[in-house]
Amino acid sequence: xxxxxxPFTRCEWMSVMLALKHPxxxxxxxxxxxxxxxxxxxxxxxxxxxxxxxxxILDCEISDRRTDFTDSVAAKALQSNYATxxxxxxxxxxxxxxxxxxxxxxxxxxxxxxxxxxxxxxRHRATHNxxxxxxxxxxxxxxxxxxxxxxxxxxxxxxxxxxxxxKLVQEQRLAIDRSHDDERACRDVxxxxxxxxxxxxxxxxxxxxxxSKFNAIxxxxxxxxxxxxxxxxxxxxxxxxxxxxxxDIAFTLDNGVWKMPHAFQLYWSxxxxxxxxxxxxxxxxxxxxxxxxxKDTPVMISQQCSGWVHSLCDMILKLINFDIxxxxxxxxxxxxxxxxxxxxxxxxxxxxxxxxxxPVYSKKKTDQLIRLIExxxxxxxxxxxxxxxxxxxxxxxxxxxxKFCAKDGANSGAVLPDETTGAxxxxxxxxxxxxxxxxxxxxxxxxxxxxx
Numbered sequence: 001x002x003x004x005x006x007p008f009t010r011c012e013w014m015s016v017m018l019a020l021k022h023p024x025x026x027x028x029x030x031x032x033x034x035x036x037x038x039x040x041x042x043x044x045x046x047x048x049x050x051x052x053x054x055x056x057i058l059d060c061e062i063s064d065r066r067t068d069f070t071d072s073v074a075a076k077a078l079q080s081n082y083a084t085x086x087x088x089x090x091x092x093x094x095x096x097x098x099x100x101x102x103x104x105x106x107x108x109x110x111x112x113x114x115x116x117x118x119x120x121x122x123r124h125r126a127t128h129n130x131x132x133x134x135x136x137x138x139x140x141x142x143x144x145x146x147x148x149x150x151x152x153x154x155x156x157x158x159x160x161x162x163x164x165x166x167k168l169v170q171e172q173r174l175a176i177d178r179s180h181d182d183e184r185a186c187r188d189v190x191x192x193x194x195x196x197x198x199x200x201x202x203x204x205x206x207x208x209x210x211x212s213k214f215n216a217i218x219x220x221x222x223x224x225x226x227x228x229x230x231x232x233x234x235x236x237x238x239x240x241x242x243x244x245x246x247x248d249i250a251f252t253l254d255n256g257v258w259k260m261p262h263a264f265q266l267y268w269s270x271x272x273x274x275x276x277x278x279x280x281x282x283x284x285x286x287x288x289x290x291x292x293x294x295k296d297t298p299v300m301i302s303q304q305c306s307g308w309v310h311s312l313c314d315m316i317l318k319l320i321n322f323d324i325x326x327x328x329x330x331x332x333x334x335x336x337x338x339x340x341x342x343x344x345x346x347x348x349x350x351x352x353x354x355x356x357x358x359p360v361y362s363k364k365k366t367d368q369l370i371r372l373i374e375x376x377x378x379x380x381x382x383x384x385x386x387x388x389x390x391x392x393x394x395x396x397x398x399x400x401x402x403k404f405c406a407k408d409g410a411n412s413g414a415v416l417p418d419e420t421t422g423a424x425x426x427x428x429x430x431x432x433x434x435x436x437x438x439x440x441x442x443x444x445x446x447x448x449x450x451x452x
Contacts, residue, residue: 008039013157019058020153023145026065033058049092050152050163056085057145064138075134082137083126089144090115090123113151119143182224186231189216193271201267218274225280233287237268238304251300257347258307265311272312281316282328282335285309289338292345302345310350317357324358336360340369348373 012035019025019032036055040047060081067078090110097109107120122140125132152163196213221228244251252259265272275284291297292305316322324332336358339351351373355366 008035008042010157012039016054017153020054020145020149023061026062029058029062033062050148053085053089053092053144054148054153056088057141057148060085060141061145079131079134079137082134082141083131086119086137086140086144087123087126090120114147116143179227182227183231183235186220186224186228187235189220190232190236193217197267197270201263204266204269214270214274217271218278221274221278221280225283229280229284229287230291232271233284233291233305233308237288237308238291238301241300251304253303255347256303256306256344257310258304260304260307260311272315276316279325281312282324282331285312286331286335288312289335293338293342306345306347310347313350313353317353322357329360332358333360343373 015028016032016035019028022028033055036051036058039051040055060078063078063081067074069075090106093110093113093115094106097112098104101109101112106123107117110120111117119140122132122136126137152160155163193213239247239249241251249264250259250261272281272284275281288305288308292302292309297305332354336354339346339354343351352370355361355369360366361369
Protein backbone atom coordinates (compact mmCIF):
# COMPACT_ATOMS: atom_id res chain seq x y z
CA UNK A 1 0.00 0.00 0.00
CA UNK A 2 1.21 3.54 -0.68
CA UNK A 3 1.21 6.36 1.83
CA UNK A 4 -2.26 7.31 3.10
CA UNK A 5 -2.95 10.28 5.37
CA UNK A 6 -5.66 9.55 7.93
CA PRO A 7 -7.27 11.90 10.48
CA PHE A 8 -6.36 9.93 13.59
CA THR A 9 -3.56 8.44 15.67
CA ARG A 10 -3.23 4.75 16.47
CA CYS A 11 -4.21 5.45 20.09
CA GLU A 12 -7.46 7.09 18.97
CA TRP A 13 -8.10 4.21 16.58
CA MET A 14 -7.71 1.65 19.37
CA SER A 15 -10.15 3.55 21.61
CA VAL A 16 -12.89 3.42 18.97
CA MET A 17 -12.12 -0.21 18.13
CA LEU A 18 -12.45 -1.26 21.79
CA ALA A 19 -15.78 0.57 22.10
CA LEU A 20 -17.12 -1.42 19.15
CA LYS A 21 -15.75 -4.64 20.61
CA HIS A 22 -17.25 -3.99 24.08
CA PRO A 23 -20.38 -1.89 23.38
CA UNK A 24 -21.95 -2.42 26.79
CA UNK A 25 -19.48 -0.09 28.54
CA UNK A 26 -21.12 3.31 28.16
CA UNK A 27 -18.02 5.29 29.14
CA UNK A 28 -16.03 3.73 26.29
CA UNK A 29 -18.85 4.41 23.82
CA UNK A 30 -19.06 8.08 24.85
CA UNK A 31 -15.30 8.48 24.49
CA UNK A 32 -15.29 6.73 21.11
CA UNK A 33 -18.16 8.89 19.80
CA UNK A 34 -16.28 12.04 20.83
CA UNK A 35 -13.13 10.79 19.08
CA UNK A 36 -14.94 10.02 15.81
CA UNK A 37 -16.63 13.43 16.00
CA UNK A 38 -13.14 14.95 16.29
CA UNK A 39 -12.10 13.05 13.15
CA UNK A 40 -15.12 14.55 11.43
CA UNK A 41 -13.97 18.04 12.41
CA UNK A 42 -10.47 17.31 11.08
CA UNK A 43 -11.58 15.89 7.74
CA UNK A 44 -14.97 17.48 7.15
CA UNK A 45 -16.70 16.14 4.04
CA UNK A 46 -13.67 13.99 3.22
CA UNK A 47 -14.23 11.64 6.17
CA UNK A 48 -14.90 8.07 4.96
CA UNK A 49 -18.51 6.89 5.25
CA UNK A 50 -17.45 3.99 7.49
CA UNK A 51 -16.59 6.51 10.20
CA UNK A 52 -19.90 8.38 9.75
CA UNK A 53 -21.81 5.12 10.25
CA UNK A 54 -19.71 4.20 13.29
CA UNK A 55 -20.40 7.60 14.83
CA UNK A 56 -24.15 7.25 14.16
CA ILE A 57 -24.32 3.75 15.67
CA LEU A 58 -22.52 4.89 18.82
CA ASP A 59 -24.77 7.93 19.05
CA CYS A 60 -27.91 5.76 18.87
CA GLU A 61 -26.68 3.39 21.58
CA ILE A 62 -25.70 6.24 23.92
CA SER A 63 -29.00 8.05 23.32
CA ASP A 64 -30.98 4.85 23.99
CA ARG A 65 -29.37 4.53 27.43
CA ARG A 66 -30.03 8.16 28.31
CA THR A 67 -33.53 8.66 26.91
CA ASP A 68 -36.43 9.21 29.33
CA PHE A 69 -39.11 6.94 27.80
CA THR A 70 -41.83 8.67 29.82
CA ASP A 71 -41.19 11.61 27.50
CA SER A 72 -42.99 10.69 24.27
CA VAL A 73 -41.18 13.37 22.24
CA ALA A 74 -37.77 12.06 23.33
CA ALA A 75 -38.83 8.47 22.60
CA LYS A 76 -40.00 9.36 19.07
CA ALA A 77 -36.76 11.29 18.45
CA LEU A 78 -34.78 8.20 19.44
CA GLN A 79 -36.91 6.04 17.12
CA SER A 80 -36.26 8.46 14.23
CA ASN A 81 -32.54 8.44 14.98
CA TYR A 82 -32.49 4.62 14.80
CA ALA A 83 -34.43 4.70 11.52
CA THR A 84 -32.04 7.20 9.95
CA UNK A 85 -29.01 5.18 11.03
CA UNK A 86 -30.28 1.88 9.58
CA UNK A 87 -31.38 3.56 6.34
CA UNK A 88 -27.91 5.10 5.96
CA UNK A 89 -26.19 1.77 6.65
CA UNK A 90 -28.28 -0.14 4.10
CA UNK A 91 -27.93 2.61 1.48
CA UNK A 92 -24.15 2.71 1.93
CA UNK A 93 -23.77 -1.06 1.49
CA UNK A 94 -26.15 -0.98 -1.49
CA UNK A 95 -24.14 1.75 -3.21
CA UNK A 96 -20.85 -0.09 -2.70
CA UNK A 97 -22.30 -3.36 -4.03
CA UNK A 98 -24.02 -1.77 -7.03
CA UNK A 99 -20.81 0.00 -8.04
CA UNK A 100 -19.05 -3.37 -8.00
CA UNK A 101 -21.80 -5.58 -9.46
CA UNK A 102 -24.02 -3.31 -11.55
CA UNK A 103 -27.56 -2.02 -10.97
CA UNK A 104 -29.93 -4.36 -9.15
CA UNK A 105 -32.47 -4.29 -6.34
CA UNK A 106 -31.29 -3.20 -2.90
CA UNK A 107 -31.94 -6.66 -1.41
CA UNK A 108 -29.94 -8.42 -4.14
CA UNK A 109 -27.15 -5.84 -3.99
CA UNK A 110 -26.56 -5.95 -0.23
CA UNK A 111 -26.71 -9.75 -0.18
CA UNK A 112 -23.22 -9.69 -1.76
CA UNK A 113 -21.96 -8.27 1.56
CA UNK A 114 -23.94 -10.57 3.87
CA UNK A 115 -26.83 -8.21 4.69
CA UNK A 116 -29.99 -10.36 5.28
CA UNK A 117 -33.42 -9.54 3.87
CA UNK A 118 -34.94 -8.76 7.28
CA UNK A 119 -32.54 -5.80 7.63
CA UNK A 120 -33.64 -4.51 4.21
CA UNK A 121 -37.22 -4.99 5.42
CA UNK A 122 -36.59 -2.69 8.40
CA ARG A 123 -35.26 -0.04 6.03
CA HIS A 124 -38.30 -0.43 3.76
CA ARG A 125 -40.78 -0.14 6.65
CA ALA A 126 -38.97 2.89 8.12
CA THR A 127 -38.93 4.59 4.72
CA HIS A 128 -42.36 3.74 3.26
CA ASN A 129 -44.63 2.36 5.99
CA UNK A 130 -45.42 2.68 9.67
CA UNK A 131 -42.29 3.05 11.80
CA UNK A 132 -41.20 -0.33 13.29
CA UNK A 133 -41.13 -0.73 17.09
CA UNK A 134 -38.03 0.38 18.96
CA UNK A 135 -37.07 -3.22 19.74
CA UNK A 136 -36.88 -4.02 16.01
CA UNK A 137 -34.57 -1.05 15.48
CA UNK A 138 -32.37 -2.22 18.35
CA UNK A 139 -32.00 -5.65 16.74
CA UNK A 140 -31.15 -4.03 13.42
CA UNK A 141 -28.58 -1.71 14.98
CA UNK A 142 -26.98 -4.58 16.91
CA UNK A 143 -26.65 -6.45 13.62
CA UNK A 144 -24.93 -3.51 11.90
CA UNK A 145 -22.58 -2.97 14.83
CA UNK A 146 -21.56 -6.64 14.61
CA UNK A 147 -21.34 -6.38 10.81
CA UNK A 148 -19.06 -3.32 11.01
CA UNK A 149 -16.86 -5.13 13.52
CA UNK A 150 -16.50 -8.19 11.28
CA UNK A 151 -16.02 -6.33 8.01
CA UNK A 152 -13.92 -3.44 9.25
CA UNK A 153 -12.97 -2.73 12.88
CA UNK A 154 -11.64 -6.23 13.65
CA UNK A 155 -9.10 -5.99 10.82
CA UNK A 156 -5.51 -4.67 11.15
CA UNK A 157 -5.35 -0.90 10.74
CA UNK A 158 -3.69 -0.85 7.31
CA UNK A 159 -6.13 -3.43 5.93
CA UNK A 160 -9.09 -1.58 7.44
CA UNK A 161 -8.05 1.66 5.74
CA UNK A 162 -8.14 -0.14 2.38
CA UNK A 163 -11.76 -1.08 3.15
CA UNK A 164 -12.69 2.43 4.31
CA UNK A 165 -11.23 4.28 1.33
CA UNK A 166 -11.06 1.72 -1.52
CA LYS A 167 -11.13 4.40 -4.21
CA LEU A 168 -8.15 6.19 -2.68
CA VAL A 169 -6.22 2.93 -2.36
CA GLN A 170 -6.99 2.04 -5.98
CA GLU A 171 -5.92 5.49 -7.18
CA GLN A 172 -2.66 5.19 -5.25
CA ARG A 173 -1.94 1.78 -6.74
CA LEU A 174 -2.50 3.19 -10.22
CA ALA A 175 -0.25 6.13 -9.35
CA ILE A 176 2.48 3.71 -8.23
CA ASP A 177 2.16 1.79 -11.51
CA ARG A 178 2.40 5.05 -13.48
CA SER A 179 5.43 6.06 -11.41
CA HIS A 180 7.18 2.79 -12.23
CA ASP A 181 6.43 3.28 -15.94
CA ASP A 182 7.79 6.83 -15.82
CA GLU A 183 10.97 5.72 -14.04
CA ARG A 184 11.47 2.97 -16.61
CA ALA A 185 11.21 5.55 -19.40
CA CYS A 186 13.76 7.79 -17.64
CA ARG A 187 16.13 4.86 -17.17
CA ASP A 188 15.87 3.93 -20.85
CA VAL A 189 16.86 7.37 -22.19
CA UNK A 190 19.71 7.68 -19.67
CA UNK A 191 21.06 4.20 -20.40
CA UNK A 192 21.75 5.26 -24.00
CA UNK A 193 23.61 8.32 -22.70
CA UNK A 194 25.70 6.19 -20.31
CA UNK A 195 26.68 3.75 -23.08
CA UNK A 196 27.88 6.64 -25.23
CA UNK A 197 29.53 8.52 -22.34
CA UNK A 198 31.52 5.49 -21.21
CA UNK A 199 33.35 5.54 -24.55
CA UNK A 200 34.86 8.95 -23.70
CA UNK A 201 33.93 10.10 -20.15
CA UNK A 202 36.01 13.30 -20.25
CA UNK A 203 34.96 14.81 -23.57
CA UNK A 204 33.59 18.35 -23.39
CA UNK A 205 30.28 19.25 -25.03
CA UNK A 206 29.44 22.94 -25.32
CA UNK A 207 25.85 22.61 -26.53
CA UNK A 208 24.09 19.25 -26.01
CA UNK A 209 20.93 20.53 -27.72
CA UNK A 210 22.80 20.46 -31.03
CA UNK A 211 23.67 16.79 -30.64
CA SER A 212 21.06 14.17 -31.56
CA LYS A 213 22.30 11.89 -28.76
CA PHE A 214 20.75 14.26 -26.22
CA ASN A 215 17.40 14.82 -27.92
CA ALA A 216 15.73 11.99 -26.01
CA ILE A 217 16.97 13.28 -22.63
CA UNK A 218 15.96 16.84 -23.49
CA UNK A 219 12.50 15.71 -24.61
CA UNK A 220 12.02 13.67 -21.43
CA UNK A 221 12.97 16.67 -19.26
CA UNK A 222 10.41 18.78 -21.14
CA UNK A 223 7.75 16.07 -21.01
CA UNK A 224 8.02 15.18 -17.31
CA UNK A 225 10.36 17.65 -15.55
CA UNK A 226 9.44 16.61 -11.99
CA UNK A 227 9.80 12.88 -12.62
CA UNK A 228 13.02 13.20 -14.59
CA UNK A 229 14.65 15.54 -12.06
CA UNK A 230 13.75 13.34 -9.08
CA UNK A 231 14.97 10.25 -10.93
CA UNK A 232 18.31 11.89 -11.67
CA UNK A 233 18.76 13.05 -8.07
CA UNK A 234 17.72 9.79 -6.39
CA UNK A 235 19.00 7.18 -8.84
CA UNK A 236 21.81 8.72 -10.87
CA UNK A 237 23.57 11.65 -9.19
CA UNK A 238 23.65 9.95 -5.76
CA UNK A 239 24.81 6.38 -5.09
CA UNK A 240 25.16 3.85 -2.32
CA UNK A 241 28.63 3.19 -0.93
CA UNK A 242 28.75 -0.14 -2.76
CA UNK A 243 27.91 1.57 -6.05
CA UNK A 244 30.52 4.29 -5.49
CA UNK A 245 33.19 1.62 -4.94
CA UNK A 246 32.03 -0.31 -8.00
CA UNK A 247 32.36 2.85 -10.12
CA ASP A 248 35.68 3.75 -8.43
CA ILE A 249 34.33 7.11 -7.21
CA ALA A 250 35.98 8.55 -4.10
CA PHE A 251 33.77 9.43 -1.13
CA THR A 252 35.77 12.11 0.71
CA LEU A 253 34.13 14.53 3.14
CA ASP A 254 34.98 18.15 3.87
CA ASN A 255 33.27 19.17 7.14
CA GLY A 256 30.53 16.63 6.52
CA VAL A 257 30.00 17.60 2.86
CA TRP A 258 30.99 15.35 -0.05
CA LYS A 259 33.94 16.61 -2.10
CA MET A 260 32.62 15.63 -5.49
CA PRO A 261 35.39 14.33 -7.78
CA HIS A 262 36.01 16.51 -10.82
CA ALA A 263 35.77 13.49 -13.13
CA PHE A 264 32.27 12.70 -11.81
CA GLN A 265 31.11 16.28 -12.44
CA LEU A 266 32.60 16.18 -15.92
CA TYR A 267 30.89 12.88 -16.70
CA TRP A 268 27.42 14.35 -16.07
CA SER A 269 28.19 17.87 -17.31
CA UNK A 270 26.18 17.47 -20.56
CA UNK A 271 23.02 16.78 -18.55
CA UNK A 272 23.76 19.72 -16.22
CA UNK A 273 24.26 21.97 -19.26
CA UNK A 274 20.83 20.88 -20.51
CA UNK A 275 19.30 22.01 -17.20
CA UNK A 276 21.12 25.34 -17.44
CA UNK A 277 19.90 25.96 -20.97
CA UNK A 278 16.34 25.12 -19.95
CA UNK A 279 16.66 27.47 -16.91
CA UNK A 280 15.87 24.60 -14.55
CA UNK A 281 18.93 24.71 -12.31
CA UNK A 282 16.94 26.15 -9.41
CA UNK A 283 14.55 23.21 -9.64
CA UNK A 284 17.44 20.76 -9.67
CA UNK A 285 19.03 22.35 -6.58
CA UNK A 286 15.65 22.41 -4.82
CA UNK A 287 15.12 18.68 -5.40
CA UNK A 288 18.58 17.93 -4.00
CA UNK A 289 17.84 19.98 -0.87
CA UNK A 290 14.43 18.37 -0.32
CA UNK A 291 15.88 14.87 -0.78
CA UNK A 292 18.53 15.62 1.85
CA UNK A 293 15.92 15.92 4.59
CA UNK A 294 13.46 13.20 3.66
CA LYS A 295 13.11 10.88 6.65
CA ASP A 296 14.40 7.77 4.83
CA THR A 297 17.43 9.41 3.20
CA PRO A 298 20.70 7.84 4.51
CA VAL A 299 23.32 10.22 5.93
CA MET A 300 25.86 9.49 3.22
CA ILE A 301 23.28 10.24 0.51
CA SER A 302 22.48 13.56 2.24
CA GLN A 303 26.21 14.33 2.23
CA GLN A 304 26.35 13.63 -1.51
CA CYS A 305 23.34 15.90 -2.07
CA SER A 306 25.07 18.67 -0.12
CA GLY A 307 28.14 18.27 -2.33
CA TRP A 308 25.97 18.63 -5.41
CA VAL A 309 24.22 21.70 -3.96
CA HIS A 310 27.60 23.32 -3.31
CA SER A 311 28.83 22.63 -6.85
CA LEU A 312 25.62 23.71 -8.58
CA CYS A 313 25.25 26.91 -6.53
CA ASP A 314 28.90 27.73 -7.19
CA MET A 315 28.33 27.09 -10.89
CA ILE A 316 25.32 29.35 -11.45
CA LEU A 317 25.47 32.00 -8.72
CA LYS A 318 28.97 33.13 -9.72
CA LEU A 319 27.98 33.73 -13.34
CA ILE A 320 28.37 37.38 -14.37
CA ASN A 321 24.97 37.40 -16.06
CA PHE A 322 23.22 35.46 -13.28
CA ASP A 323 19.59 36.50 -13.00
CA ILE A 324 16.66 35.03 -11.08
CA UNK A 325 13.22 34.63 -12.60
CA UNK A 326 10.33 35.82 -10.44
CA UNK A 327 8.84 32.33 -10.58
CA UNK A 328 12.01 30.91 -9.01
CA UNK A 329 11.93 33.02 -5.84
CA UNK A 330 9.62 30.65 -3.96
CA UNK A 331 12.02 27.73 -4.54
CA UNK A 332 15.03 29.83 -3.55
CA UNK A 333 13.27 30.84 -0.33
CA UNK A 334 12.75 27.16 0.53
CA UNK A 335 16.40 26.44 -0.27
CA UNK A 336 17.64 29.33 1.90
CA UNK A 337 15.35 28.39 4.79
CA UNK A 338 16.57 24.77 4.71
CA UNK A 339 20.17 25.93 4.67
CA UNK A 340 19.62 28.15 7.71
CA UNK A 341 17.65 25.47 9.58
CA UNK A 342 20.34 22.86 8.92
CA UNK A 343 23.43 25.02 8.64
CA UNK A 344 25.75 22.20 9.68
CA UNK A 345 24.73 20.16 6.63
CA UNK A 346 26.02 22.79 4.16
CA UNK A 347 29.28 24.61 3.66
CA UNK A 348 29.28 28.13 5.11
CA UNK A 349 30.51 29.57 1.82
CA UNK A 350 27.51 28.01 0.04
CA UNK A 351 25.07 29.61 2.48
CA UNK A 352 26.81 32.99 2.21
CA UNK A 353 26.79 32.76 -1.58
CA UNK A 354 23.04 32.09 -1.66
CA UNK A 355 22.30 34.90 0.81
CA UNK A 356 24.45 37.39 -1.11
CA UNK A 357 23.27 36.50 -4.60
CA UNK A 358 19.59 35.69 -4.08
CA PRO A 359 17.36 38.47 -2.64
CA VAL A 360 15.40 36.16 -0.37
CA TYR A 361 15.61 38.58 2.58
CA SER A 362 16.12 42.31 2.96
CA LYS A 363 19.71 43.58 2.81
CA LYS A 364 19.67 44.37 6.52
CA LYS A 365 18.55 40.88 7.45
CA THR A 366 20.99 39.29 5.00
CA ASP A 367 23.89 41.16 6.62
CA GLN A 368 22.75 40.01 10.06
CA LEU A 369 22.51 36.39 8.93
CA ILE A 370 25.99 36.49 7.42
CA ARG A 371 27.32 37.84 10.72
CA LEU A 372 25.69 34.89 12.49
CA ILE A 373 27.40 32.52 10.07
CA GLU A 374 30.72 34.21 10.85
CA UNK A 375 30.16 33.38 14.52
CA UNK A 376 30.09 29.72 13.52
CA UNK A 377 33.41 30.16 11.76
CA UNK A 378 34.97 31.96 14.74
CA UNK A 379 33.77 29.19 17.05
CA UNK A 380 35.44 26.56 14.88
CA UNK A 381 38.76 28.38 15.11
CA UNK A 382 38.35 28.91 18.86
CA UNK A 383 37.82 25.18 19.38
CA UNK A 384 40.95 24.41 17.41
CA UNK A 385 42.94 26.91 19.47
CA UNK A 386 41.49 25.82 22.82
CA UNK A 387 39.06 28.72 23.39
CA UNK A 388 37.58 29.51 26.79
CA UNK A 389 33.97 28.65 25.92
CA UNK A 390 32.72 32.19 25.17
CA UNK A 391 32.91 31.56 21.44
CA UNK A 392 31.13 28.27 21.99
CA UNK A 393 28.23 30.04 23.69
CA UNK A 394 28.08 32.58 20.87
CA UNK A 395 28.04 29.68 18.43
CA UNK A 396 25.01 28.12 20.14
CA UNK A 397 23.21 31.48 20.04
CA UNK A 398 24.06 31.78 16.34
CA UNK A 399 22.78 28.27 15.63
CA UNK A 400 19.50 28.96 17.44
CA UNK A 401 18.97 32.29 15.71
CA UNK A 402 19.76 30.87 12.29
CA LYS A 403 17.12 28.18 12.79
CA PHE A 404 14.63 30.74 14.04
CA CYS A 405 15.18 32.89 10.96
CA ALA A 406 14.53 29.93 8.70
CA LYS A 407 11.19 29.20 10.38
CA ASP A 408 10.15 32.84 10.32
CA GLY A 409 11.55 33.83 6.95
CA ALA A 410 8.74 36.29 6.22
CA ASN A 411 9.44 38.30 9.36
CA SER A 412 12.25 40.71 8.52
CA GLY A 413 12.74 41.54 12.19
CA ALA A 414 13.32 38.00 13.39
CA VAL A 415 16.92 38.73 14.43
CA LEU A 416 17.72 42.16 15.87
CA PRO A 417 21.07 43.62 17.02
CA ASP A 418 21.36 44.53 20.68
CA GLU A 419 22.82 48.06 20.70
CA THR A 420 24.35 47.67 24.17
CA THR A 421 26.30 44.43 23.76
CA GLY A 422 26.55 43.91 20.02
CA ALA A 423 25.09 40.42 20.43
CA UNK A 424 21.87 39.19 18.85
CA UNK A 425 18.47 38.62 20.40
CA UNK A 426 15.37 36.90 19.06
CA UNK A 427 12.37 39.12 18.30
CA UNK A 428 8.74 38.24 19.01
CA UNK A 429 7.24 35.51 16.83
CA UNK A 430 4.94 36.89 14.16
CA UNK A 431 1.57 35.09 14.32
CA UNK A 432 -0.08 37.08 11.52
CA UNK A 433 -2.08 34.84 9.15
CA UNK A 434 -1.24 31.76 11.26
CA UNK A 435 -4.32 29.50 11.82
CA UNK A 436 -5.66 29.43 15.37
CA UNK A 437 -3.93 26.79 17.51
CA UNK A 438 -0.85 26.45 15.28
CA UNK A 439 2.64 27.93 15.28
CA UNK A 440 4.32 29.52 12.25
CA UNK A 441 5.46 26.76 9.93
CA UNK A 442 2.86 24.29 11.20
CA UNK A 443 -0.18 23.11 9.26
CA UNK A 444 -3.30 21.08 9.97
CA UNK A 445 -1.62 18.11 8.22
CA UNK A 446 0.58 17.73 11.30
CA UNK A 447 -2.48 16.45 13.17
CA UNK A 448 -2.61 13.46 10.86
CA UNK A 449 -0.93 10.08 11.08
CA UNK A 450 0.79 8.92 7.90
CA UNK A 451 0.59 5.20 7.17
CA UNK A 452 3.41 3.78 5.02
